[in-house]
Amino acid sequence: MTGTFVGMPSFPAFPAFPEAAREAVGDGVLRANLRHATHTIRDKRARAVAELADWDRLRAAGKAVKDHTLRHLDRYLLQLEESVTAAGGTVHWAADADEANRIVTGLVLATGHREVVKVKSMATQEIGLNEALEAAGIAAYETDLAELIVQLGHDRPSHILVPAIHRNRAEIREIFAAEMGRWGRPAPDGLGDDPRELAEAARLHLREKFLRAKVAVSGANFMVAETGTMVVFESEGNGRMCLTLPETLISVVGIEKVVPTFRDLEIFLQTLPRSSTAERMNPYTTMWTGLGPSRGADGDGPSAFHLVLLDNGRTDTLADEVGRQALRCIRCSACLNVCPVYERAGGHAYGSVYPGPIGAILSPQLRGTGSEIDASLPYASTLCGACYEVCPVAIDIPEVLVHLRERVAQGGPVTREGVRVRIRPAHGHTAERAAMRAARLLLDRPAALRAGERLLARARRLRPRRLPGPGRAWTDARDLPELPPEPFRDWWARERGGRA
Amino acid sequence: MRAALFVTCVNDALYPRTGIAVVRLLERLGVGVDFPAAQSCCGQPQYNTGYRRESEPLLRRTAAAFAGYPYVVTPSGSCAAMVRAHYPRIARLAEQEGRGSGLVAQAEDLVPRVYELTEFLVDVLGVTDVGAYFPHAVTYHPSCHGLRGLGLGDRPRRLLAAVKGLDLVELPGAEECCGFGGTFAVKNPDVSAAMGTDKIDSAVGTGADVLCGADNSCLAHLGGILHRRGDAMRALHLAEILASTEEEPLR
Ligand code: SF4
Numbered sequence: 001m002t003g004t005f006v007g008m009p010s011f012p013a014f015p016a017f018p019e020a021a022r023e024a025v026g027d028g029v030l031r032a033n034l035r036h037a038t039h040t041i042r043d044k045r046a047r048a049v050a051e052l053a054d055w056d057r058l059r060a061a062g063k064a065v066k067d068h069t070l071r072h073l074d075r076y077l078l079q080l081e082e083s084v085t086a087a088g089g090t091v092h093w094a095a096d097a098d099e100a101n102r103i104v105t106g107l108v109l110a111t112g113h114r115e116v117v118k119v120k121s122m123a124t125q126e127i128g129l130n131e132a133l134e135a136a137g138i139a140a141y142e143t144d145l146a147e148l149i150v151q152l153g154h155d156r157p158s159h160i161l162v163p164a165i166h167r168n169r170a171e172i173r174e175i176f177a178a179e180m181g182r183w184g185r186p187a188p189d190g191l192g193d194d195p196r197e198l199a200e201a202a203r204l205h206l207r208e209k210f211l212r213a214k215v216a217v218s219g220a221n222f223m224v225a226e227t228g229t230m231v232v233f234e235s236e237g238n239g240r241m242c243l244t245l246p247e248t249l250i251s252v253v254g255i256e257k258v259v260p261t262f263r264d265l266e267i268f269l270q271t272l273p274r275s276s277t278a279e280r281m282n283p284y285t286t287m288w289t290g291l292g293p294s295r296g297a298d299g300d301g302p303s304a305f306h307l308v309l310l311d312n313g314r315t316d317t318l319a320d321e322v323g324r325q326a327l328r329c330i331r332c333s334a335c336l337n338v339c340p341v342y343e344r345a346g347g348h349a350y351g352s353v354y355p356g357p358i359g360a361i362l363s364p365q366l367r368g369t370g371s372e373i374d375a376s377l378p379y380a381s382t383l384c385g386a387c388y389e390v391c392p393v394a395i396d397i398p399e400v401l402v403h404l405r406e407r408v409a410q411g412g413p414v415t416r417e418g419v420r421v422r423i424r425p426a427h428g429h430t431a432e433r434a435a436m437r438a439a440r441l442l443l444d445r446p447a448a449l450r451a452g453e454r455l456l457a458r459a460r461r462l463r464p465r466r467l468p469g470p471g472r473a474w475t476d477a478r479d480l481p482e483l484p485p486e487p488f489r490d491w492w493a494r495e496r497g498g499r500a
Numbered sequence: 501m502r503a504a505l506f507v508t509c510v511n512d513a514l515y516p517r518t519g520i521a522v523v524r525l526l527e528r529l530g531v532g533v534d535f536p537a538a539q540s541c542c543g544q545p546q547y548n549t550g551y552r553r554e555s556e557p558l559l560r561r562t563a564a565a566f567a568g569y570p571y572v573v574t575p576s577g578s579c580a581a582m583v584r585a586h587y588p589r590i591a592r593l594a595e596q597e598g599r600g601s602g603l604v605a606q607a608e609d610l611v612p613r614v615y616e617l618t619e620f621l622v623d624v625l626g627v628t629d630v631g632a633y634f635p636h637a638v639t640y641h642p643s644c645h646g647l648r649g650l651g652l653g654d655r656p657r658r659l660l661a662a663v664k665g666l667d668l669v670e671l672p673g674a675e676e677c678c679g680f681g682g683t684f685a686v687k688n689p690d691v692s693a694a695m696g697t698d699k700i701d702s703a704v705g706t707g708a709d710v711l712c713g714a715d716n717s718c719l720a721h722l723g724g725i726l727h728r729r730g731d732a733m734r735a736l737h738l739a740e741i742l743a744s745t746e747e748e749p750l751r
Contacts (some may be wrong), residue, residue: 025690246737340677344694380688382681383548385648405550443509444561453513457602461700473689478724480562481514488507488516492535
């Protein structure tokens with residue numbers, strides 16, 4: 001199969017955020033699509049959340065459950081393995097993307113089938129599973145509507161929940177009309193861009209795949225340690241089809257998705273749908289426990305279940321006291337929808353399947369800060385705090401951003417593959433570091449500061465229109481403020497007390 | 501009552517009018533104002549850009565300059581938020597890393613005494629009508645650090661609403677960031693300018709004459725866009741509006 005969606009490479013060669021964002025900022029259609037979509041969903045979410053009088057307590061409870069689980073992650077993962085195994089499933093451990101891809105590819109090949117249907121999953125995108133499967137001659141079909149649009153459009157997802165958020169109806173119609181026929185049932189003749197028509201075309205196209213496929217690959221929103229239960233939340237029902245029809249079900253799940261008890265789900269059943277789709281409850285919640293009593297035996301549900309537990313940088317992230325809170329994330333995407341930077345830059349600028357504020361703190365931790373894109377992500381924020389305010393598990397994203405900036409600018413201790421190492425500052429920060437140091441030296445010497453301020457005041461008639469050096473970018477879009485005739489200190493000395 | 505003015509480095513060098521306005525306003529309300537000259541910058545640019553260690557001496561300086569004052573008032577929400585939200589952490593890490601003996605105590609002593617201007621007026625002095633006069637249509641942009649960092653709530657808007665002659669116009673999307681973000685404006689100039697331009701479009705769309713804010717950094721960014729575009733609207737710090745009276749109107 002050619003031209004299918006190519007997954008993320010694990011070490012990205014993406015341009016730094018500012019460059020990638022420049023393109024999006026200049027794309028009027030993209031900006032309009034993003035603005036419309038994010039504003040609609042954020043307003044709806046605010047209304048859905050406001051309905052719950054105990055939202056703050058739910059948020060605190062979700063945070064507490066996740067923190068507790070992360071603190072005892074080893075214990076709960078072993079318990080989970082035991083429960084899943086006892087229920088007839090098989091558990092595999094994958095340290096990184098390559099290992100996970102190898103395991104899944106091997107499992108699919110062993111079935112003798114060369115097609116899989118996929119439930120939308122961030123973990124499989126993170127590891128580039130579709131690409132790995134393709135290399136092994138296996139066709140992977142995305143069945144989530146938005147993922148389908150992305151896959152058919154030879155595109156990359158740009159949002160956690162709505163991967164095709166950057167596309168409008170007309171663009172989607174074009175993609176369906178041109179591409180569907182190459183992978184299966186073609187789009188009906190004369191397809192219009194009415195959302196109902198588009199959804200119906202996708203339904204018919206996908207139905208064929210559901211009924212044919214013998215292997216399905218999914219992720220999971222939660223895994224319950226005490227029972228071994230996997231949980232998938234979804235809106236369209238395509239996931240339910242994939243999770244019940246095929247013979248073999250393979251789930252690839254990040255190790256941070258475990259919760260201790262079934263009862264803990266009570267919290268997230270309320271907070272996740274409201275935060276992500278602004279629904280009181282998600283339309284489809286599919287839960288399965290190993291093969292379960294009714295699975296396989298009576299032809300209902302898969303006859304083989306494999307769980308691939310994915311680390312891929314998570315244990316290293318867990319070792320960081322400040323940064324580990326990113327692992328609480330339940331991928332609701334609320335932070336994307338309120339982020340003013342995401343709204344202008346679009347999801348692709350983040351160079352990862354995790355865009356927006358959570359991507360800005362997760363990617364540089366999972367992948368390290370070695371690449372240009374990962375070193376620029378912690379700076380892709382104004383620290384306005386809207387993401388923290390909206391997060392249903394209270395991840396203090398601005399705090400982690402500043403923490404990671406420190407790592408980029410000054411270097412410091414990190415854990416890589418389980419080993420504590422000191423990293424050096426990222427490239428290109430030498431001049432900035434010198435400037436920060438010089439500024440601090442000046443600011444820490446009142447006499448020098450005062451002299452500098454007077455010099456500035458004396459230069460006021462010059463008022464340049466453009467600044468040189470790094471300040472240039474400022475004066476590209478903005479004029480400099482008019483310089484005052486004297487600094488405040490001098491006014492004070494003259495008018496009040498004669499001392500300063 | 502006496503209070504120390506923490507004017508902040510940006511206001512000292514670029515916006516002395518704001519500092520002067522705070523002095524006039526507080527004196528008019530019966531508060532004696534001191535200006536400890538040893539003060540400088542709170543260290544926010546360094547800290548927020550990832551140079552935590554460079555912010556430590558400025559923390560020490562700020563804490564020392566304001567030692568002993570029961571009230572430290574600043575016309576900058578972001579500098580107040582820097583002290584309140586980050587000084588304890590910076591001090592703790594400095595001590596852990598062997599650089600800052602006594603720094604935690606200094607930081608913790610300072611934190612509860614620092615007030616953003618509108619907090620000081622509303623919470624400490626208990627006034628919302630400060631006797632100001634400003635006969636213009638004004639729209640208010642609540643900067644993020646004041647809004648979410650400090651939780652200023654409607655204090656600034658209550659103060660503005662009580663100003664005689666002032667017509668307070670709602671700013672659509674007020675709670676959205678203006679795109680300044682300290683060094684963000686330099687590191688991500690395109691996104692920053694796009695955000696600022698959207699903010700200015702909504703502000704100009706209100707038909708107000710004045711865009712008011714309580715943080716001159718955001719106002720420098722927004723005012724810079726207004727000026728470049730040649731819009732008639734002007735950006736003005738809240739303190740200057742509150743300092744304006746019928747006898748001594750703001751020019
Ligand atoms: S960081 Fe919080 S708001 Fe963002 S996707 Fe994760 S859980 Fe949702």
